[in-house]
Structure formats: structure tokens, C-alpha cells
Amino acid sequence: MEPYYILSSGTIRRNENTILVEKEDGAKKVIPIENVDALHVFGQVTMNKEFLVFLAKAGKPMHVYNYYGFYSGSFLPKDGNTSGELLVRQVEHYLNPEKRLFLAFSFVEGAIFHACRNLREYPGTEPFIAEIEKELDKARSARTIADLMGCEGRAKEAYYQAFQCFLREDFPFEKREKHPPSNPVNALLSFGNSLLYATILSECYRTSLNPTISYLHEPRERRFSLCLDIAEIFKPLIVDSLIFRLINTGILCPEDFARDFEGCYLNDQGRKKFLQAFEEKLKTTIKHRRLKRKVSYRTILRLECYKLIRHFLGDELYVPFKAWW
Structure with a gap:
């Protein structure tokens, strides 16, 4: 199985035991449901209840993105x-300040490890690495979670400042801006x-994880905040590293982006390039x-979920993934 973008x-609809995608120009594509891991919908499409029931019966999630390519929601x-037992344990680890702080720090530690790993590949980033590692020591x-997130925020700021040392001159970057x-x-x-x-x-x-119960990020309505924790x-x-x-290497160029009053975003050509590279x-x-x-x-991401499950159930202490190659 693999994701389909x-x-x-x-229009997307059910056609017997397949997904039928019919483009506005009349072109059609048939996707066997058993080949689908998840659907990622970027285009302006229509679908009916029958199609959603079909996805539900097959156990296939669908993720929807807005016009600019940013995540909007999931079916x-x-x-x-x-x-039930795992849900109780997840809540217990959230309500216990010591247990929650342990997990929150683990996510930050894994994030900082990989940030420094990235920068070590490029000359001139040593001062930024030193600043990031200083924040890890703090x-x-x-x-408290607030103190921890403060350290993480300062480490990220130093990390992003290092980008100017190695990115092409026609891709200037000074600071992270999302909205x-x-x-x-x-x-x-963002994409x-x-x-x-x-x-x-x-x-x-x-897996059996409840994605709404998180530890570094606060659980809130309308978001799966545990995914934010793991994503760090x-x-x-x-x-x-993909970016x-x-x-x-010149695969992406300034012509792959568009601008309007909403900011900057990938155009269709750039989006296709990125999605292909991301899937690879x-x-x-x-x-x-x-x-x-x-x-x-992709399997490593699922294994990380299982590591958390073993931690919640008391089988094995959680250690964040750290690339060794």
C-alpha cells in the first residue's frame, strides 16, 4: 500500500471496489482500494457519502489540504x-507532571539531535550548533513545560539562522514565519x-494511540496534538534535509512558487516536485x-508510535529516535 496524492x-467516487478519480477535463484514473494507504487531497474535488462510507469500511484515512497546500483536516x-487500557495510561502520563515532562523533553531532545546532525554537514555552522546545544543543556x-518550550524555541531560532550559511542565494531566509x-x-x-x-x-x-493526547504541545480542540509532538x-x-x-541541487527554483496577499506558496509544478521527493x-x-x-x-514513524505504546504500558522506557547513519 502507498499514499495517493x-x-x-x-470528482472522486466509488466504482465497484475501486476509487475513481475523474478530472475536470474528463480524464479518469482508477485506484484499487487495497493499494491505498491514505488519500491526500489537494485539488478542488467533490465526493458523496457513499464514497466516505467506502473509505470507512476499507479503513482508509483521507487528509485534506487547503488551496495553499497546508493541512486542513482529516477523515x-x-x-x-x-x-481502553492504553487510553487510561496516556491520560495518566499527561496528568502526572513528572511523567509528562519526561516525554516532552524526549521529543525536544530528538528534535535538537537531528537539527545539529543536519548542520554538521555544512561548514560555518559551528557557532549555531554550540548555541543549540547550550539550549539543550538548559x-x-x-x-515546567513552559521552560522546556522556551529552550526549544531559542534552539529553533538558532537553527533557522544557520540556514543562511548553506542555502542558495536565490532562496534567502532570515526567520521562520508561518501565518x-x-x-x-x-x-x-510549512508544506x-x-x-x-x-x-x-x-x-x-x-496503532492504538489516541492522537489527541499530547505532552509537549497542549491538547486542544480540533487538532491531533500528539502528531505534533512526534513530528518534532x-x-x-x-x-x-529534503528541503x-x-x-x-536546483530541483526547486524560484519559478516553482507563487505569491499573493496570503503570502508565498508552492505552485502546481513545485508541489508535484516536492510531493514526489517526499514520497521517495x-x-x-x-x-x-x-x-x-x-x-x-515511513515504517520508522510507525515504530515510534509503538515505542510510545510500550512506554505507556510500562514495558520499555521511551527513548526518542536518533539517526545513527
């Missing part, structure tokens, strides 16, 4: 892997993070030291 506008079939002694993204690099970060967030949500759905570890490893490669990244395999076999980045 619907970029064109048109998740009825939970098939619910566990985070170790943080006593709206002000330049191509910010647009890529890539949205994709990663939705991908992690798909993996959480296939993998944004530098998967999204940022650096696409920019510095998730399919890339590495030799897992513990499992002694090759696993993909």
Missing part, C-alpha cells in the same frame, strides 16, 4: 484498534511539515540496528 480538481474511519534542567509563509523557504517548511503531520496521523491511526523529532530528519537537497524519502530504507533488517522512513 490527488492534485487535480474534479478517519471508526477506530479499529482502540484500547532544557535538561527545565521544571502566512513570507518566502519560498518558509513555504516549503513539508503539513505532509509529515498527516503521515504521522495515518500511522497513529493504525522527524521534521529536521525528513522535511528539512536543503531540493534547493541546493519516505520509501528510502535503512538497516535498523535493533530489528536487523531494512525498514523505510
Whole structure:
């Protein structure tokens, strides 16, 4: 199974035991439902209740993105892997300040490890790495989530400032701006993070984790905040490193972006380039030291969910994923 990205506008409907995508120009594409891991809808499409029931029965999540390519929401079939015991343990770890702080720091530690790993590949980033590691030392002694997030915020600021040392000159970047993204690099970060967030949500759905109970980010209405926690570890490893490669090798160029009063965002051509590279990244395999076999980045995301489950159930202390290659 693999994810399918619907970029064109048109209609999506059930056709016997397949998904039929009919574009506005009349072109049709048939997708066997058993081949689908998740649907990612970017185009302006219409669908009916019958199609949603079809997805639900097959257990296939669907993620929807707005006009600018940023995550808007998800359709998740009825939970098939619910566990009352795990839900109680997740809530317990949130309500216990010590247990919550342990997990929150673990997510920050994994994020900072991969941020420094990225920067070490480029000359001239040593002062920024030193500043980031200083914030990690402060985070170790943080006593509240607010203090911890303060350390993380300052570490991220130093990390983003380092981008100017190695990104191409026609991709200037001074600071992170999200609402709206002000330049191509910010647009890529927002777009890539949205994709990663939705991908992690798909993996959480296939486990017994409740994605609304989080530890670093506050649980809020209308968002799956545990996915934000897990994404902190993998944004530098998967999204940022991909962005650096696409920019510095010339695969993405300024012509792949558009601007309006809402800011800067990828155009259709740029979006296709990024989605193809993102999917290739998730399919890339590495030799897992513990499992002694090759696993993909997508599998690593699911394994991280299972590590959290084992931690909640008291089977194994959680240690954030850290790339060893």
C-alpha cells in the first residue's frame, strides 16, 4: 500500500471496489482500494457519502489540504484498534507532571539531535550548533513545560539562522514565519511539515494511540496534538534535509512558487516536485540496528508510535529516535 496524492480538481467516487478519480477535463484514473494507504487531497474535488462510507469500511484515512497546500483536516474511519487500557495510561502520563515532562523533553531532545546532525554537514555552522546545544543543556534542567518550550524555541531560532550559511542565494531566509509563509523557504517548511503531520496521523491511526493526547504541545480542540509532538523529532530528519537537497541541487527554483496577499506558496509544478521527493524519502530504507533488517522512513514513524505504546504500558522506557547513519 502507498499514499495517493490527488492534485487535480474534479470528482472522486466509488466504482465497484475501486476509487475513481475523474478530472475536470474528463480524464479518469482508477485506484484499487487495497493499494491505498491514505488519500491526500489537494485539488478542488467533490465526493458523496457513499464514497466516505467506502473509505470507512476499507479503513482508509483521507487528509485534506487547503488551496495553499497546508493541512486542513482529516477523515478517519471508526477506530479499529482502540484500547481502553492504553487510553487510561496516556491520560495518566499527561496528568502526572513528572511523567509528562519526561516525554516532552524526549521529543525536544530528538528534535535538537537531528537539527545539529543536519548542520554538521555544512561548514560555518559551528557557532549555531554550540548555541543549540547550550539550549539543550538548559532544557535538561527545565521544571515546567513552559521552560522546556522556551529552550526549544531559542534552539529553533538558532537553527533557522544557520540556514543562511548553506542555502542558495536565490532562496534567502532570515526567520521562520508561518501565518502566512513570507518566502519560498518558509513555504516549503510549512508544506513539508503539513505532509509529515498527516503521515504521522495515518500511522497513529493504525496503532492504538489516541492522537489527541499530547505532552509537549497542549491538547486542544480540533487538532491531533500528539502528531505534533512526534513530528518534532522527524521534521529536521525528513522535511528539512529534503528541503536543503531540493534547493541546493536546483530541483526547486524560484519559478516553482507563487505569491499573493496570503503570502508565498508552492505552485502546481513545485508541489508535484516536492510531493514526489517526499514520497521517495519516505520509501528510502535503512538497516535498523535493533530489528536487523531494512525498514523505510515511513515504517520508522510507525515504530515510534509503538515505542510510545510500550512506554505507556510500562514495558520499555521511551527513548526518542536518533539517526545513527
